[in-house]
Amino acid sequence: MWRDTVLVAGKDLRIEARSRVGMSQVAPFGVVALVLFAFALGPDRTTMAKGAPGLFWVAVLFCTVLAVQRSVSVESVDGARDGLRLSGLDPAGLFLGKAAAVAAQLVVLEVVLGVGVVLLFGAKVTVPWLIVVSSVLGTIGLAATGTLYGALSAGLRVRETLLPFLFLPIAAPVLLAGTRVWQAALVGGTPSDGSQWLRLLLVFDAIYVALGVVVYGPIQESA
């Protein structure tokens, strides 16, 4: 399973490295979103710094939708999906690989967006490890749920519109928890507030990664 995971993740990341869609479209979209949020909130620095954690996670959520769409669409041409099924790869490995590739892209994106909120919104970090841990946990959860819904909506003509509708409400707890941990880790927050939200993220990740490992095979059959 792990070998298959590495193979699939490597394949997806190589495609991304060569096509540069993620870096040339998804990441800039995230930055555009941040700038738009800044316009929406007005030029007051304190309001922006206050809203920074939420805006960061909303931007990450939107970018996840794009990354997952991309992850699904690379399989949708030239019968790649059937090819993967015929290849005899372990479905669990396939799921973990696809999710890992999405997660890796999200991590890069989060670094860009994180720098963005610090520079543009004037957010000041007091507890860096909380930021890092919550971002990693949140990314795992988003990548796992996104990959699951991506597989479910693969092959549907209405995928582009249906995927955000199905995925975003499911990911709401990640947005809530991620935002709260970030608030705790920034200037003015209480770092001890973060721990219960980290636990929530951990539970979310565990549930959806486990679900994905179990049901990804059957989902592929139904797509």
Place this chain on the structure above:
Amino acid sequence: MSPNQVVHSPLDQTPRARRTLRIIGIAAVVSTAFTVWLGLWVTPPDQVQGNLVRLVYIHPGVAWVALYLAFGLAAVSSLLYLWPRTRSLFWDRLAAAAVEVGVVFNACTLISGSIWGKPTWGVWWAWDARLTSTAVLLVLFLGYLALRRVPAEPDVRAKRSAFVALFASVDVPIVHFSVLWWKTLHQGATVLNPNLSPTIHGSMAWTLLLGFVALTLVFVWMLLVRYRIGALEDWLGRGELNVALLERQAEGGHLPVVASELVGAESVVEATPECEPEPVPEGVTR
């Protein structure tokens, strides 16, 4: 139709099924009427809330149906569909019917809660834990319904929908806890509070209880009717329109008369008067 007759299509309801459905429907109407009568005329206004309390006879019942009965049933049926040993389109249609009715009740929960919230809390919408999780639940299951509307083979659609129902159901407790920690304002449970002693009394308690019964009956009736419609839709989708038309006509439905003459006809549609070219009035050019 004799009870021993083989049932060919979902249109052939056994007399017992028809009678059961009718009894449930009548019971639902009668109990709802009683709830309305008790709630609006018999029970006194509340000391604190005044006439607002009358909404309480409906709101918890509607919420109970939506959040527990309907979505609970949908989750269980979806799981039973996914379990290979119990896989049957019966569970898929039951889940679909439960979600559809549940979504209606969920929307009613939010609306009735909102009407109560405006005079009580002073706002139409409060970002309280239960309100928020109920709203998220509504969106989750609207997604389920949207997915179901995507044309697909019944088996494929069933599997896909069951997965979405499963993922959504798993998300419910997580959403609940996250918004609970996030903020909370809603009043505690009135009937099912931890020490299990209801905090309302007399005619008010009975009306509240009757409201639960009435709304549960309404739910069961709607569920059964929706299930049947789902079964009929699938059946029609399999290209058995002609047989359906013939049988429906035998029941006395308003359908093109010509259909009765076409026993085993290839296409009823071709023979119906509506499909013949309309006579062109003189002097009119097409």
